[in-house]
Amino acid sequence: MTPPRPTRVIAQLPATVPFVGPEVIERRTGKPFLARLGANESGFGPSxxxxxxxxxxxxxxxxxxxxxxxxxxxxxxxxxxxxxxxxxxxxxxxxxxxxxxxxxxxxxxxxxxxxxxxxxxxxxxxxxxxxxxxxxxxxxxxxxxxxxxxxxxxxxxxxxxxxxxxxxxxxxxxxxxxxxxxxxxxxxxxxxxxxxxxxxxxxxxxxxxxxxxxxxxxxxxxxxxxxxxxxxxxxxxxxxxxxxxxxxxxxxxxxxxxxxxxxxxxxxRDHVDNIVEKIAAARHELVATAREAGLVALPSATNFVAIDCGSSQRADAMLAAMLDKGIFVRKPMVPVLDRCIRISVGRSEAMGLAIAALSEAARAVKPL
Incomplete structure (x- = not known):
């Protein structure tokens, strides 16, 4: 029996997933994340x-x-x-x-x-x-x-x-x-x-x-x-x-x-205003950490910070190092932008873990 076929457009598409979720990565590795800072969620939570x-x-x-x-x-x-x-x-x-x-x-x-x-x-x-x-x-x-x-x-x-x-x-x-x-x-x-x-x-x-x-x-x-x-x-x-x-x-x-x-x-509105202030403070903390580690943090108007690692190869290595430490972060994947890693901001406990992992990764992975 011939199974039903999708439309011509869908049949020609590769199997694509825009983002691999942190739960998927945890299942693949068998290792839970300690800090979830890669999906640009609000780690501060709702009101x-x-x-x-x-x-x-x-x-x-x-x-x-x-x-x-x-x-x-x-x-x-x-x-x-x-x-x-x-x-x-x-x-x-x-x-x-x-x-x-x-x-x-x-x-x-x-x-x-x-x-x-x-x-x-x-x-x-x-x-x-x-x-x-x-x-x-x-x-x-x-x-x-x-x-x-x-x-x-x-x-x-x-x-x-x-x-x-x-x-x-x-x-x-x-x-x-x-x-x-x-x-x-x-x-x-x-x-x-x-x-x-x-x-x-x-x-x-x-x-x-x-x-x-x-x-x-x-x-x-x-x-x-x-x-x-x-x-x-x-x-x-x-x-x-x-x-x-x-x-x-x-x-x-x-x-x-x-x-x-x-x-x-x-x-x-009071809660939203308070969260926006916390996001700005956490961004500032990430920027300062990046500077101390010899990295460049891009100006950000969002709840994440893109950090310039100098090259795609170094960004890949630093991303891997942070994931290995249990810190879920992401990076852009196209040329020029792929020299960066992207870290969402969140509560102080998660930020402390991320900042420590970022500093350690920057020391361990030397500029190419």
């Missing part, structure tokens, strides 16, 4: 109010969540100062990116992104059979002028920009982003990924009212709000483009606990 709210609602998980995510969208509407019909909620930015690619990409469509930028976006583009054009970074930042030029070189369906950026942690100010948005051809959809917006300096994010028919902006509760495990994020833009998500989204995809947790987290 105590969120934890209490989840516990209180746990008995209600026999019911589906609101298919319209109404209360969360209503709260986000007040938070952003935009209409509720300008907002959609989804299963993390990863899930929303997948929906966006399904909505707008067909096989052979041209998509522009940065070489080394968030690989999960590329993963979803590949699933649609679209063609990726990758623009190199310039001075460890996504090159806005080059991205615009690439969209103008040939008809382009989508361009992706993360600001602040993952994996380098660098950023552009709001004025530069607005100039970029205005310069992209109107027939090209702009995906503006602002996952790390809460941890960025004031003046990084354009006002939420920056909207135009070819722009969709994405934010998440996974970072500063500490809800990575709940998988809840949102996209916002002109209602006519946001409404398209309703045609294909999983209407019960964001579970009841996630909706309620995000609602409570959004309301606890």
């Amino acid at each position: 105590p109010k969120v934890i209490a709210a989840i516990a209180e609602m746990a008995g209600d998980v026999w019911t589906y969540g609101d298919s319209e995510n109404f209360l969360l969208r209503e709260a986000l509407s007040h938070h952003l100062g935009v209409g509720i019909d300008a907002i959609t909620v989804g299963e993390g930015i990863d899930g929303l990116l997948g929906l966006t690619c399904r909505l707008f990409l067909e096989p052979g469509d041209r998509v522009v992104t940065s070489l080394g930028a968030y690989p999960t976006f590329n993963y979803h583009v590949a699933a649609q059979g679209a063609d990726l054009v990758k623009v190199p970074y310039a001075d460890d930042r996504e090159d806005l002028d080059a991205l615009v030029a690439a969209t103008r070189l040939a008809p382009t369906r989508v361009v992706y920009l993360a600001n602040p950026d993952n994996p380098m942690g660098t950023w552009w100010d709001a004025q530069a982003v607005e100039t970029f948005v205005k310069a992209v051809p109107e027939e090209t959809l702009i995906i503006l990924d602002e996952a790390y917006g809460e941890t960025a300096p004031e003046g990084t994010l354009p006002p939420a009212t920056l909207m135009q028919p070819n722009l969709v902006r994405f934010r998440t509760f996974s970072k500063a709000y500490g809800l990575a495990g709940m998988r809840v994020a949102y996209a916002f833009g002109m209602p006519e483009i946001v409404s398209l998500f309703d045609r294909i989204r999983n209407h019960f995809g964001v579970n009841k606990l996630a909706q309620h947790a995000a609602l409570v987290a959004l309301a606890d």
Whole structure:
């Protein structure tokens, strides 16, 4: 009997996983991590109010969540100062990116992104059979002028920009982003990924009212709000483009606990402000450690720090040394960026272990 075959696009794809999770690595090695600082989660955790709210609602998980995510969208509407019909909620930015690619990409469509930028976006583009054009970074930042030029070189369906950026942690100010948005051809959809917006300096994010028919902006509760495990994020833009998500989204995809947790987290501004301060302090500590170890830490507007090891070979060796010490960290994998390792920040216990391992690795692995 001939088994069912996948679509032609899927059949031609290699078996790809954008990120190997820490649990997978632990199973492969048989060795648990002592510090989990490689996935850019918030090691500080969610607000105590969120934890209490989840516990209180746990008995209600026999019911589906609101298919319209109404209360969360209503709260986000007040938070952003935009209409509720300008907002959609989804299963993390990863899930929303997948929906966006399904909505707008067909096989052979041209998509522009940065070489080394968030690989999960590329993963979803590949699933649609679209063609990726990758623009190199310039001075460890996504090159806005080059991205615009690439969209103008040939008809382009989508361009992706993360600001602040993952994996380098660098950023552009709001004025530069607005100039970029205005310069992209109107027939090209702009995906503006602002996952790390809460941890960025004031003046990084354009006002939420920056909207135009070819722009969709994405934010998440996974970072500063500490809800990575709940998988809840949102996209916002002109209602006519946001409404398209309703045609294909999983209407019960964001579970009841996630909706309620995000609602409570959004309301606890004091906790978010406190976490942002802790993230900044931990970044400063990592930067100082890197400097003492003879390394260069890149400026960061995120909850992680990219540390320049001088070469890809040394970065590989230092990554291996830290993993061997039980410290889960990651590194960019494309040329130029791959001279760095990337360390998320977290609680003092985990940071202490990471700082000790980083210092020891820098001493043991000499510059090449």
